[in-house]
Amino acid sequence: MSILSIKNLEKSYNGTKVLNIGELEIEAGKSFGLVGNNGAGKTTLFRLLLDLIQADKGEVLSKGVDVTKSEDWKLYTGSFIDEGFLIDYLTPDEYFQFIAGLHNMSTGDLEAALAGYEELFAGEIRGKKKYIRDLSKGNQKKVGIVGALLSNPDILILDEPFANLDPSTQFRLIDELQKINKETDITMLISSHDLGHVAKFCERIVVLDKGEIVKDIHTNSETLQELETFFIQKIKGGEVAEEATEQ
Amino acid sequence: MYITLLKHQWRKTTRSSFFRQGWGVKILMTIVALYFLASFGALGYFAKEILNQAFDEPAVLTPIFMGFVLYYLLVDLVMRFFLQDLTVLTVQHYLVLPIAKSKVINYLLGSSIFSFFNLLPLFLITPWAIRVVAVEQGPSDAVLWFLALLGFVFTNHFLAIYVKRVLAVNVKIFGAVALVVALAFLGDFMDWFSLTELSKSIFGPLGADPLLGLISFGLMALIYLVNFRFLLKMTHLDRWKVAAKEASSTRFSFLEQRGPLGLMMANELKLITRNKRTKTILWMTLFFSAYGLIFYTNPIYKDSISWLLFVGIFMTGIFLINYGQFLVSWESAYFDGILTRAYHMEEYYKSKYYLLAFSAVVMYVLTLPYGYFGMKAIYINTACFIYNVGVNTLVLIFASTYNKKPIDLSRGSAFNYQGTGAAQFLIIIPLMVVPMLMVYAFDLLWDGNYGLIFLAALGLIGILSRNYFIKQTVLNFQEKKYINAAGYRQRD
Numbered sequence: 001m002s003i004l005s006i007k008n009l010e011k012s013y014n015g016t017k018v019l020n021i022g023e024l025e026i027e028a029g030k031s032f033g034l035v036g037n038n039g040a041g042k043t044t045l046f047r048l049l050l051d052l053i054q055a056d057k058g059e060v061l062s063k064g065v066d067v068t069k070s071e072d073w074k075l076y077t078g079s080f081i082d083e084g085f086l087i088d089y090l091t092p093d094e095y096f097q098f099i100a101g102l103h104n105m106s107t108g109d110l111e112a113a114l115a116g117y118e119e120l121f122a123g124e125i126r127g128k129k130k131y132i133r134d135l136s137k138g139n140q141k142k143v144g145i146v147g148a149l150l151s152n153p154d155i156l157i158l159d160e161p162f163a164n165l166d167p168s169t170q171f172r173l174i175d176e177l178q179k180i181n182k183e184t185d186i187t188m189l190i191s192s193h194d195l196g197h198v199a200k201f202c203e204r205i206v207v208l209d210k211g212e213i214v215k216d217i218h219t220n221s222e223t224l225q226e227l228e229t230f231f232i233q234k235i236k237g238g239e240v241a242e243e244a245t246e247q
Numbered sequence: 248m249y250i251t252l253l254k255h256q257w258r259k260t261t262r263s264s265f266f267r268q269g270w271g272v273k274i275l276m277t278i279v280a281l282y283f284l285a286s287f288g289a290l291g292y293f294a295k296e297i298l299n300q301a302f303d304e305p306a307v308l309t310p311i312f313m314g315f316v317l318y319y320l321l322v323d324l325v326m327r328f329f330l331q332d333l334t335v336l337t338v339q340h341y342l343v344l345p346i347a348k349s350k351v352i353n354y355l356l357g358s359s360i361f362s363f364f365n366l367l368p369l370f371l372i373t374p375w376a377i378r379v380v381a382v383e384q385g386p387s388d389a390v391l392w393f394l395a396l397l398g399f400v401f402t403n404h405f406l407a408i409y410v411k412r413v414l415a416v417n418v419k420i421f422g423a424v425a426l427v428v429a430l431a432f433l434g435d436f437m438d439w440f441s442l443t444e445l446s447k448s449i450f451g452p453l454g455a456d457p458l459l460g461l462i463s464f465g466l467m468a469l470i471y472l473v474n475f476r477f478l479l480k481m482t483h484l485d486r487w488k489v490a491a492k493e494a495s496s497t498r499f500s501f502l503e504q505r506g507p508l509g510l511m512m513a514n515e516l517k518l519i520t521r522n523k524r525t526k527t528i529l530w531m532t533l534f535f536s537a538y539g540l541i542f543y544t545n546p547i548y549k550d551s552i553s554w555l556l557f558v559g560i561f562m563t564g565i566f567l568i569n570y571g572q573f574l575v576s577w578e579s580a581y582f583d584g585i586l587t588r589a590y591h592m593e594e595y596y597k598s599k600y601y602l603l604a605f606s607a608v609v610m611y612v613l614t615l616p617y618g619y620f621g622m623k624a625i626y627i628n629t630a631c632f633i634y635n636v637g638v639n640t641l642v643l644i645f646a647s648t649y650n651k652k653p654i655d656l657s658r659g660s661a662f663n664y665q666g667t668g669a670a671q672f673l674i675i676i677p678l679m680v681v682p683m684l685m686v687y688a689f690d691l692l693w694d695g696n697y698g699l700i701f702l703a704a705l706g707l708i709g710i711l712s713r714n715y716f717i718k719q720t721v722l723n724f725q726e727k728k729y730i731n732a733a734g735y736r737q738r739d
Contacts, residue, residue, distance in 0.1 A: 050587050054729040075589045084736065085584035087514060089521045089656070091494045101503060101510040102589045129494040131521070151589065 008058035033202030078153035088133035317446030327407035395460025552695035559631030571643035579653035637709030651734030
């Protein structure tokens with residue numbers, strides 16, 4: 001059963017079409033990876049899913065309801081796109097308390113949930129007398145991601161969660177996401193530039209190119225190879241095209 | 248080299264957000280600037296007549312004029328300190344390029360003299376030099392006199408930017424300068440010493456013998472050197488870093504236990520108390536709660552109900568108007584978060600309403616002591632308070648759905664026009680003038696007191712039907728939010 005469905009979604013900026021998706025059904029409980037080069041439309045798609053920008057055409061249905069018509073999706077969707085989601089004058093602890101409060105979590109629930117992320121935090125986030133705005137980019141990202149996970153959402157949307165993180169943290173985050181994916185029936189949507197990371201735990205991978213879906217793969221042992229070939233081909237294809245115009 | 252730097256500066260200015268701001272603000276700022284230039288020019292031109300009248304036609308006027316120079320320079324210093332812009336960050340990108348540091352610093356200091364605050368005194372002293380000094384002492388002395396005063400103006404200029412720069416690193420210096428200026432005026436006011444006499448004894452001889460006046464250029468060179476050496480030392484970026492302040496642990500537990508609405512209000516209180524610009528509003532609010540003293544003690548206004556009404560609206564609503572007109576813009580840095588978090592926008596806007604209403608309650612209580620001037624003050628402030636909560640708050644909340652300019656919270660507020668548009672100035676008119684006119688009409692046709700009852704009634708209607716108006720606001724917000732979000736994402 002699909003939890004998110006996208007129908008005839010189109011978005012243009014200044015006359016250039018940046019996203020054009022005929023139909024995309026995202027199944028409940030599966031992890032969904034989105035890859036593509038810069039400007040392929042990954043963030044645009046995620047912003048449309050979260051009703052942050054207005055589509056020119058088409059609709060996004062979350063549990064069957066148009067996200068622009070009702071706000072109920074907010075109650076079961078956790079998301080982190082960029083620092084524009086963080087309340088920067090709060091300390092991380094206050095931020096988590098705020099999110100927990102919105103979801104009626106008790107202090108005990110919150111502590112239990114956060115205890116699971118101690119390893120990811122590496123002792124740099126909690127209990128420090130520092131505002132979020134004074135944290136490094138990587139640590140801000142950790143706060144945002146954990147904030148999105150905190151309420152045990154049905155849908156999780158993370159844009160480039162691995163960028164700006166140090167290598168150790170990247171591995172920890174992958175472990176964490178894999179664990180959550182296995183243990184709960186969460187639906188994860190994750191975009192990344194790193195093909196390896198996505199291939200590792202996404203059950204389905206969609207490749208966006210210039211706003212269109214060019215590949216839709218159910219992950220298997222050859223997926224990484226297939227993705228790499230695709231992106232290498234893109235460079236070569238680009239070179240061929242350039243040579244053609246030069247002549 | 249200097250030409251290239253100048254070119255960069257030009258681009259920076261023409262491409263800056265201030266320059267790209269709407270025409271409304273530009274025109275307004277130009278009018279303010281022209282007004283000041285005209286006033287200073289007129290003062291400089293007619294100073295001869297003014298002093299002649301005040302001092303019964305003395306033989307020479309220049310020594311009297313010199314008696315005011317110290318006042319001017321002190322006020323000038325304070326004005327510059329608060330209003331003059333500093334170019335700080337621009338240096339950073341040149342540090343790693345093959346340009347001599349001394350060149351960059353010379354440029355930085357040298358270009359800073361092209362400032363409105365240096366143009367202003369020219370309008371004051373030029374007419375005086377031509378009309379008085381040239382006549383009293385001859386043209387060549389007039390030129391020297393002019394140059395001498397110019398030297399002092401620039402000394403002030405470099406002193407102000409030095410103090411301001413040092414302040415970025417060391418707050419104590421600011422306290423010291425403020426104390427010296429305050430003591431100077433206090434001492435003058437209390438007759439411990441006379442600033443006029445002091446000014447005369449310092450600047451008098453300079454006026455009489457303008458060659459001596461060129462000492463001012465020595466002073467200017469000295470303070471320039473101090474600036475130069477300070478900046479050279481500060482070209483290492485880490486010297487600029489102000490240690491991140493330890494996070495405040497203030498909690499508003501009472502609110503935080505009251506569900507999403509309380510949580511959002513608690514957050515907003517934290518926003519207000521933890522950011523520089525909002526804190527400035529808080530201080531201003533306290534300061535202006537004393538505004539009524541001017542009106543209640545002055546017999547001209549004491550019996551004019553519409554003026555007292557203005558004061559009432561202003562005092563009970565100063566925070567509400569100042570903070571409320573940038574509602575949501577304050578939170579522009581995380582607007583995407585606001586749009587996706589687990590609450591309905593109606594709750595979000597309700598939290599805004601209660602916060603603004605709460606501020607009016609606080610201001611109402613703070614202004615209760617005006618009852619000392621008679622029960623009338625209490626009646627007026629009560630009507631204004633109810634009107635502010637019932638009408639102005641709802642107007643501001645609705646207007647906030649048209650805000651789309653981001654605000655950088657860390658900057659101070661004086662002359663910081665970031666996040667403002669002409670619409671923001673226009674909003675003050677309906678908020679303050681409309682109730683004033685209504686009461687004025689009642690006063691003219693019938694009885695001003697009925698006007699107060701009318702205002703309070705309007706306010707009560709607003710308070711009782713607030714949920715309806717908040718719903719309308721949310722409907723409008725849903726339509727506008729995509730444009731607003733796009734605007735808020737454009738941070739520089």
